[in-house]
Structures are given as C-alpha cells and as structure tokens.
Amino acid sequence: MTDGSVVVGGLAHGADADDDVPMDPLALAARWLPAPGSGVTPTMTLSTIGLDGYPAARTVLMSLFDGRRVHFHTDSRSRKAAEIAAVPRATVTLVWPEVARQLVVTGDVERVTDREARDAYIARSRYLQVLAWLNDDDLAAVEADHRRTRWAAFDADCPDLDPPTTWAGYAITPVRMVFWRGAADAPSNRLRYDRTDAGWTVARAAG
Numbered sequence: 001m002t003d004g005s006v007v008v009g010g011l012a013h014g015a016d017a018d019d020d021v022p023m024d025p026l027a028l029a030a031r032w033l034p035a036p037g038s039g040v041t042p043t044m045t046l047s048t049i050g051l052d053g054y055p056a057a058r059t060v061l062m063s064l065f066d067g068r069r070v071h072f073h074t075d076s077r078s079r080k081a082a083e084i085a086a087v088p089r090a091t092v093t094l095v096w097p098e099v100a101r102q103l104v105v106t107g108d109v110e111r112v113t114d115r116e117a118r119d120a121y122i123a124r125s126r127y128l129q130v131l132a133w134l135n136d137d138d139l140a141a142v143e144a145d146h147r148r149t150r151w152a153a154f155d156a157d158c159p160d161l162d163p164p165t166t167w168a169g170y171a172i173t174p175v176r177m178v179f180w181r182g183a184a185d186a187p188s189n190r191l192r193y194d195r196t197d198a199g200w201t202v203a204r205a206a207g
C-alpha cells in the first residue's frame with residue numbers, strides 16, 4: 001500500500017477515517033476489498049431468497065471485486081443457483097472482526113461469461129479446482145474413508161483440470177451498500193448507500 005495503511009484479512013485498515021464519507025460507495029468498497037489479482041479471496045455470507053420463501057444463507061468465497069460488481073462461483077446444480085435463477089437478487093456480508101469492519105452488499109445477480117468463469121477457475125487453488133469436480137451430494141453421502149480415496153484417485157489421475165460443465169460464475173450489481181465501522185472508544189456507525197436513477201444517496205445510521 002502507498003497510503004500508509006496495512007492489509008489485515010484482506011481489508012486495507014487505515015485507508016479511511018470515520019468522517020470520510022465519499023459519494024461513491026464503489027470507490028470506498030475498493031479501499032476495503034482486495035484488489036483484482038491480489039490472490040486474496042475473503043469469505044462472505046451469501047443470502048438468497050429460498051424457494052420456500054424463507055431466507056437462505058451460506059458461506060462462499062468472494063472471487064473478485066472488479067470495481068463495479070462482486071463475483072462468486074458455485075456449482076450450477078446447487079440450491080443457491082436454483083434460488084438465484086428463481087429470484088436473481090442476493091445480499092453478501094463480509095466481516096473483518098479484527099479491525100471492526102463489516103460490508104453488506106445487496107443487489108441484482110447475473111451469470112458471468114464463460115470466459116470470466118474459466119479465468120476464475122484457473123486462478124483457484126488446486127484443492128478448490130478438485131473440489132469443483134467432486135463436491136456433489138452422491139460423494140457427500142458416503143463414508144469419509146471412501147471420500148478420501150476417491151479424492152486421492154481423482155487428484156492423481158487428473159493433473160491438469162478444466163472447469164467442469166457445472167462450474168458457474170455470478171456477479172452482484174449493488175443497489176444498496178452498508179459500511180459498518182466499529183470503535184472501542186465511541187459508538188459504531190454505518191454508512192448506507194442506495195442507488196437511484198440519479199446516482200447514489202448516502203446516510204449515516206447508528207451501528
């Protein structure tokens with residue numbers, strides 16, 4: 001970093017002050033989130049609208065923040081993929097407890113291009129590449145020793161992997177972004193941004 005900040009858990013701590021209220025939340029998000037190509041993929045809670053009408057949430061990796069959208073990847077056969085197909089809206093929550101920060105992004109979801117999805121797969125670790133091939137309900141249902149044996153055999157037999165046909169990439173275009181900032185010597189606070197036809201509105205709220 002060139003601004004004197006340090007990176008803790010993927011967050012550039014010290015890159016903004018509590019009184020700093022930029023009008024563009026995407027610029028603020030770029031300060032908080034890892035830069036493209038950094039290799040840092042923080043975990044986030046992905047919340048969707050369940051097919052039964054109840055909220056559904058799970059932890060996924062943030063693949064990329066490209067300056068406009070938050071990207072993640074999953075199996076196209078998964079429950080979350082079905083929920084997004086039915087209602088293409090979602091919220092992701094990223095938390096950095098060590099520096100008292102939280103970012104909540106709500107928006108519209110769309111599939112990324114095949115090229116973007118492939119690039120994201122190639123950038124993933126070997127473990128995650130293999131996982132994309134083997135992480136299915138059938139293998140999950142068998143005993144642990146069988147799962148390990150199947151994993152070891154696949155890993156040995158397939159040194160070079162392309163993404164499976166079930167590999168799917170999604171991107172969230174924000175309509176609302178909420179930045180929570182805590183403090184040990186003062187009340188925490190939130191900056192809430194809402195997208196309008198004219199741009200973004202911003203308001204402070206209690207933490």
